[in-house]
Amino acid sequence: MTPAENLPAWAALLTAVLVLLGAALTLVGAIGTLRFGSFFERVHAPTLGTSWGTGAILLASVVCFSALGSRPIVHEIMIGVFITITTPVTLMLLARAALYRDRVEDDANVPPRTMLRRRSVNAAAPESGDEPPRG
Amino acid sequence: MSRALPYPLLTAALLLMWLLLTSFSTGQLLVGAAVAIGASHAMAALQPSKPRLRRWQLLPKLLGIVVLDILQSNIDVARIIIGGDRRDRVAGFVAIPLDLRDKTGLALLSCIVTSTPGTAWVEYAPDTGVLLIHVLDLVEGADWVSLIKNRYEALLMEIFE
Amino acid sequence: MTAAILLWSVIAAQAMLVAAMACYAYRVIRGPRAQDRVLCLDAMYVCAMLLILTIGIRTGSAIYFEAALIISVLGFVSSIALAKFLMRGEVIE
Numbered sequence: 470m471t472p473a474e475n476l477p478a479w480a481a482l483l484t485a486v487l488v489l490l491g492a493a494l495t496l497v498g499a500i501g502t503l504r505f506g507s508f509f510e511r512v513h514a515p516t517l518g519t520s521w522g523t524g525a526i527l528l529a530s531v532v533c534f535s536a537l538g539s540r541p542i543v544h545e546i547m548i549g550v551f552i553t554i555t556t557p558v559t560l561m562l563l564a565r566a567a568l569y570r571d572r573v574e575d576d577a578n579v580p581p582r583t584m585l586r587r588r589s590v591n592a593a594a595p596e597s598g599d600e601p602p603r604g
Numbered sequence: 605m606s607r608a609l610p611y612p613l614l615t616a617a618l619l620l621m622w623l624l625l626t627s628f629s630t631g632q633l634l635v636g637a638a639v640a641i642g643a644s645h646a647m648a649a650l651q652p653s654k655p656r657l658r659r660w661q662l663l664p665k666l667l668g669i670v671v672l673d674i675l676q677s678n679i680d681v682a683r684i685i686i687g688g689d690r691r692d693r694v695a696g697f698v699a700i701p702l703d704l705r706d707k708t709g710l711a712l713l714s715c716i717v718t719s720t721p722g723t724a725w726v727e728y729a730p731d732t733g734v735l736l737i738h739v740l741d742l743v744e745g746a747d748w749v750s751l752i753k754n755r756y757e758a759l760l761m762e763i764f765e
Numbered sequence: 766m767t768a769a770i771l772l773w774s775v776i777a778a779q780a781m782l783v784a785a786m787a788c789y790a791y792r793v794i795r796g797p798r799a800q801d802r803v804l805c806l807d808a809m810y811v812c813a814m815l816l817i818l819t820i821g822i823r824t825g826s827a828i829y830f831e832a833a834l835i836i837s838v839l840g841f842v843s844s845i846a847l848a849k850f851l852m853r854g855e856v857i858e
Binding site: 474475476478481482484485486488489491492493495496498499500502503508511512515518519522523526527529530533534537542544545547548551552555556558559560562563565566567569570 | 767768770771774775777778779781782784785786787788789791792797798799800801803804805807808811812814815818819821822825827830833834837838841844845848849851852
Binding site for chain 1: 621624625674675678681682684685686695697699714715717718719720721722723724725726727736738740
């Protein structure tokens with residue numbers, strides 16, 4: 470059933486750690502979609518799974534099959550490139566669709582189009598700090 | 605570029621993809637090259653606007669910054685989700701005036717912003733150049749405008765403009 | 766020893782991915798609005814793709830890679846179509 474008998478110990482352990490890390494990140498992202506209250510907050514949650522969640526499991530697959538075949542097998546990179554390009558496109562379209570639908574319904578939580586004028590920019594942005602945290 | 609190879613980068617990428625999906629042998633190299641050259645001529649027949657790369661040497665630097673930033677914000681967002689919501693966590697929209705006008709650069713910036721957990725590209729007005737992003741955690745004192753402008757936009761403008 | 770560790774961590778990872786799909790499925794069914802459903806459907810595609818990759822690691826067979834690639838392609842196309850429909854389909858312009 471499992472090919473692990475043929476794997477060297479370091480490859481098996483590295484694969485195990487990477488697989489667990491990727492799956493855990495994906496699960497955390499999924500829990501995030503349950504916990505966040507609004508659509509625009511929920512948009513952030515699946516990117517956990519599609520960025521490093523996918524990346525870790527793809528790396529695990531690369532390590533596992535490279536060690537099995539005793540030559541570098543990197544075709545998993547294709548999936549990684551594809552997911553990193555396509556997921557932002559989907560999320561952007563969805564965010565624009567959500568914005569459009571909310572504006573049609575006059576939702577007060579959604580910024581009006583006037584926010585896109587140059588002069589209102591300073592009012593919308595928080596004031597400066599030293600090292601801004603990301604995320 | 606030339607008449608024989610209208611899109612050298614696209615041709616190279618297609619050939620690499622063909623070799624990754626099949627195997628690295630001389631026969632596959634020839635078939636893949638034929639497919640890639642044919643496809644790049646088909647692309648030229650569609651007459652898309654041609655993106656210009658001014659300083660492609662900076663692309664690996666951008667890639668490194670983005671990968672590390674995404675890792676960092678993965679940790680931050682995971683902490684928000686697992687650790688439960690703080691009372692003072694405020695999510696909201698931020699408007700950012702952009703100076704970048706190159707279409708390819710904007711597309712790249714949108715992919716970077718959206719694939720980073722915690723920030724999402726929402727709307728862009730081409731006439732004023734103002735970008736609207738949604739931020740999951742508007743930490744007190746964090747300056748999102750200068751973060752996006754200095755960290756990504758400056759580098760993208762160097763590459764594309 | 767390491768074989769058992771790998772086997773059990775892959776099984777645990779598969780359990781976590783299935784749990785993630787269950788969370789997304791809840792949002793697809795109960796999601797307050799259509800955009801929530803489409804968002805979580807797209808994330809479910811990614812989860813299914815990852816699940817198939819872990820099956821590939823578990824069996825050591827490279828066949829599963831092609832299935833994962835096709836799922837990621839099809840998931841993108843269907844999510845884009847649904848998102849476009851949300852933007853243009855329901856509201857008369």
